[in-house]
Amino acid sequence: MIREINKNEIPDCVEVICKSFMTVADEFGFTIENAPGFTAFATTEERLVFQWEQEQRLMFAYYDDGRMAGYYSLLKQDEKECELNNLCVLEEYRHKKIGEQLLEHAFAEARKMGCSQMNIGIVEENVKLRKWYETYGAEHIGTKKYDFFPFTCGYMKKML
Numbered sequence: 001m002i003r004e005i006n007k008n009e010i011p012d013c014v015e016v017i018c019k020s021f022m023t024v025a026d027e028f029g030f031t032i033e034n035a036p037g038f039t040a041f042a043t044t045e046e047r048l049v050f051q052w053e054q055e056q057r058l059m060f061a062y063y064d065d066g067r068m069a070g071y072y073s074l075l076k077q078d079e080k081e082c083e084l085n086n087l088c089v090l091e092e093y094r095h096k097k098i099g100e101q102l103l104e105h106a107f108a109e110a111r112k113m114g115c116s117q118m119n120i121g122i123v124e125e126n127v128k129l130r131k132w133y134e135t136y137g138a139e140h141i142g143t144k145k146y147d148f149f150p151f152t153c154g155y156m157k158k159m160l
Contacts, residue, residue: 002105005059005071010048012068013061017043020071020088028125034150039086051075051085058109062089062098069093072102074109082115103136111160124154133158 005013021040025031032041051057055075062070072087084106089098110118122129124143134140138156145152 001063002060002101003063005061007049007052009061009068010045010052013048013059013071014043014045016061016068016071016090017086017088020090021086023091024123024126028123028151030150035148037148043086057085058113060102060105060109062093062102064093064098070098070102072106074106074113076113076115077119080115081117081119082110082113083119083121084110085121099132100136103133107136107158107160116160118158118160120156120158122154122156124152126154130154130156 018040021038021043025035025038025040030038030040036042048059051073052059057073057075059073060071061068070087070089070093073085075083075085077083087099087102087106089102107118118138120133120138122133124130130140133156136158138158140154140156142155143152144155
């Protein structure tokens with residue numbers, strides 16, 4: 001089941017995000033020393049509360065028997081564009097189409113917000129993830145290398 005989270009569930013969201021993104025960190029050799037701004041290390045309750053209160057992000061989670069197993073948020077960037085953030089699924093729940101359900105849910109929510117384009121940022125070197133998003137109609141539109149990350153940021157968009 002996917003539903004919008006309550007503010008008091010933010011600590012659970014932080015745990016799901018950090019644990020989920022830690023598998024990516026492990027796979028690509030990211031550490032708190034070489035990538036302190038990477039999602040697995042930089043997501044905190046304070047950050048999500050700011051996103052909830054100040055940025056007015058919509059936050060959703062997938063629940064399995066009452067346990068949060070996946071998460072994503074949406075940020076409206078302008079009249080027609082929104083950004084998908086932190087779509088993730090705990091490792092033990094992967095390969096059960098939960099990510100697909102979350103992504104399709106995000107597309108529907110973005111449309112409800114009046115968006116016709118969804119922007120997605122990825123670790124460019126994560127070719128498997130890029131191909132996964134492309135399967136659902138996302139198009140790769142560019143990359144950017146930042147000095148503070150040991151990876152390249154990839155950018156994708158999905159017309160809704």
